Amino acid sequence: MRPTVAWLAGALLAACSTNHAEGPPPPDSAQAAAFLDTVEAHTFDYFWDLTNTANGLVPDRSPTPSFSSIAAVGFGLTAYPIGVEHGYITRDQARQRVVTTLRFFWTARQDSTTAATGYHGFFYHFLDMNSGARYQQVELSSIDTALLLGGVLFCQSYFSDPADATEAEIRRLADSIYARADWQWFSPRPPVVSLGWHPESGFLAYDWRGYNEAMILYILALGSPTHPVDTAAWSQWTGPYQWGTFYGQTHLGFAPLFGHQYSHVWIDFHGIQDPYMKAHGIDYFENSRRATYAQRSYAAANPGGWTGYSDRIWGLTASDGPG
Template sequence: PAPAPSRSSLSERDEAFLEDLSRRLFRYFWEQADPQTGLVADRARTDGSPHDETHRDIASIASTGFGLTALCIAAERRWISGGQARERVRATLRFFAERATHERGWFYHWMDKATGERRWNSEISSIDTALLLGGVLTARQYYRSDAEIHRLATKIYERIDFRWMLNGHATLLSHGWRPETGFIKHRWDTYSEHTLLNLLAIGSRTSPVPPEAWYGWKREWITYAGYRYIFGAPPLFIHQYSHAWVDYRGWREKRPPRVDYFENSVKATRAHRAFCIDLAREFPGYSSNVWGITASDSAKGYVAWGGPPRDPAIDGTVVPCAAGGSLMLTPDISLPALMTMREKFGDRVYGRYGFVDAFNPNTGWVGPDVIGIDVGILLLSAENLRTGNVWRWFMRNGEILQAMRLAGLERYRRERAGPRRRAAA
């Protein structure tokens, strides 16, 4: 496997910042989970106080996948005792393996945190089940000497009927299914955060989809500020979520143009920062170190925004997990951005669970919440920058390496650029 970033590339000040931030981010997954089910809240108030009745008891299975991974990070760093972490992981896996409602192994997107009952009439979600599996399989390898954890995690993965989610298509998986109406008509047909889902499906030992599924989706290219890369939806998270677990460093597609998806996400992040700097003419709150737009809360509610290209909804809001989710990709620009946000805006935007979900430096609006998946991508990205541990644990799953090879990805020696220096403030 490719080497983890060298610890020496982070200064003591960098490490101190990342340690404080990461502990706060983990606190969310510890405090906002039900100890019996392990289900993690979809969102919470920034100070940890009870949410309104609409959201108070709602858990997200994607947040729970990040949470399982967070428990492994916390155990390794001794933020909690090994016994505490192991018991929470066991409880979570027991719930999903033995109690949670599922359809051919796939789970509902939103559940009641305490009971696991379907909430908000949500769909059986293919992508959210995949993000849950990211955590399930990370735990399987972190606790690989624990027979019960290994058995439960394997049961959860191997029970999933991936071929069923194709809904008759040769290669493209559906977004999901509802008992009332059947399959969702949308499929994973263009580049997005779904590459993890694709690999899990191709690598399945019980219900694999054809390896051609990897090449079934469209690859559309964009060029911005001199960066050319494959893109899909506007939010930056599509270039981050799969990378939290799958270590794409040093892998590329065999077929021309031999795309390296790690480098693709690096270019997407650099282009996105340039895009935000260009927006500063309209919204002067953006700058070289205050940037980042991805799906988030806003003064007008939840918005799946980003760019390039320009999203007409953009109103000057900054989403810390946009820059933060790319710590593992572009530390030279992402780390100064987070440090600048904390220094410039202080405890208005930085609190019990790290950064608020979003804030607008142009209007003074600060979001009252944090969102589990946004907390999660920031924590996992920070850990991969610091140690590469999440990549290392997840990539021990033989199904993933098998899937990458079946899909036609190959190892190669990336040309090493010079040492990455921190961008000037």
Template sequence: MRVKDILDLEEKLSFEFFWNEVSETEEGYGLIVDNTRDNNVASIASVGFGLSAIPIGIENGWISRDEGYIRALKTLETFLNNVEHSHGFFIHFVRMKDGKRTWQSEVSVIDTALFLMGALVAGEYFGGEVYELFESIYSRVEFPWYLDKERNQYYMGYNYERGFWGHWDGYAEQLIMYVLGVASPTFPIDSSVYYSFERKKGKYKDYELIYTYTGSLFTYQFSHAWLDFRNIVDKEGVSWFENSTLATLANWEFCKDMHSVYKTLHEKSWGLTACDSPDGYRGDFGAPPSANNNSTHKTDGTVPPCGAIGSIVFTTAIVEEAVRYYFEKVPQLWGKYGFKDAYNMDRNWVSQIYIGIDKGIEILMIENYKTQLIWDITMRNKYIKDGLQKLGFEERKQ
């Protein structure tokens, strides 16, 4: 099978995950499972990716426009009226049946942002009542509430039991939080918050980049699924697209170098990022350079297909080689919704689950690679244009 056909099939089956693994209860309609191991718990980030997937499904002919419209409309009604929130920020994990908090979950700034990007895509695509619902939800988010005013940084998290903790004090997947924050029509933050996080540089082999704490590839991918950074830089001249390309290449080189330690890692099996593992979900898998990996590596040899596929817009050729390898050489990785979450040949293990945010980064990045659809929808939105302008982004001078 041609790589193009494998990618097309992976995209379609990833869409089916979001279309099928959904709540249809009256109070929880449109909520999407965090993962297929536990169909009682939804992730609001999973819903953000799922809403973004609706235009992809329509444009590819997998669902009708009416079907997509109804799903988007009713999902946003659920979030406006039923899903638990505080100061407009949603709970990260909620019950599928009614949108109420589960697992003493946090009120999450990053997962709210991921949801809002999906709501924005659906609103921009359909217009009308769907857009009005997006604006109603967006307008009630009190972005300054989540700021540590003394440090001029977003807190990392908040829950009812412990209050605020930590800070978004370095680069990671959070760029969308600043764009949405400064563009808010009701509760905006100052653009200086974006310039307050530290941009630490590190190097692995020939690749020097602004690194993230874990070095997990998702931290270099998530904001890029919606925001097209290819030809823009900020006031400091940073090209985040180029930075993610370098991070992907460093991850690839590291996995090649680690083949002597883990047989799962090699030139065609790479992409260390947060995923399921033989020991449960791991959020710290990553490659240098990073705060977590400069002295020791953080991997047990587990490879998730989403790690490479989420970087297809950055390093197309090596991603296509990985996709072909997974499909042809690791057939046990393939299942109902395409590639399962991860595998580890050193432990003779293959994940039996699908995770929403991992299928999500795949479908959005594959479509951006093919047609730029999600980029085009997002970048024409007035709030996105306004937010990027306020943050000082401008076209890169050739």
């Protein structure tokens, strides 16, 4: 695997040291730490308690009956090592869950039929929780495969004991799963990557262009050891960027909060600037920090009059609600 990204062992919680005047003062540190500990514990419990232990598939939602989301599997794979570090589970419990998951994704059916789990190294957005086959008519998803791979590679980095056979298997499986993804095939209009593919109709007409959650997708595609996209893909992706001021924060815009968060789960963007960010004098971490404050200010202003929105209940993202 190319040394393209630095994988983190935890969430990025510290704010950038600059421009603190643009946001509210930090909360009491002891109270904030206790709150974050509670959030982490409950988040971990979702993945640990609800995952299908036979194949590692994580439900998209709960408590309603649900299909599995491959992106949720990627976040689950990331949660297990964090659970070890917090003492929620043992290292052996985590590696057994991880190796079960990676074995499933490596051996699951990969072909162009409608009953497969994936094709060309990519996977369908949603899978049946038990069989692991494609759920209904969903697309083969480039971004959700990238989020899955984020968790796969996180585990490859974490489970590094050279003397443990299971951890060695985890590293081999992670390498194989990443190397199998054919990013060139998923680029019918090169150098950019398509959003998705259907066995019934082929590639979707849309590609990943403009700022959103796909930073990790392009980093993985550019760093692929087997099927990398051309380096021009990054400039094509940044071409439609929109810089503006949103609720007092000047930053690269994307409305939902998840677009400013997902890639940061695995990659530390402190001090990393492409030409666009260098021209604007910030990095992607600072951009996400500003976007977060803008979200909070929006919820406090609550121009849509939604019940419950405030400076303490905020953060529009891909989720249910408000109803």
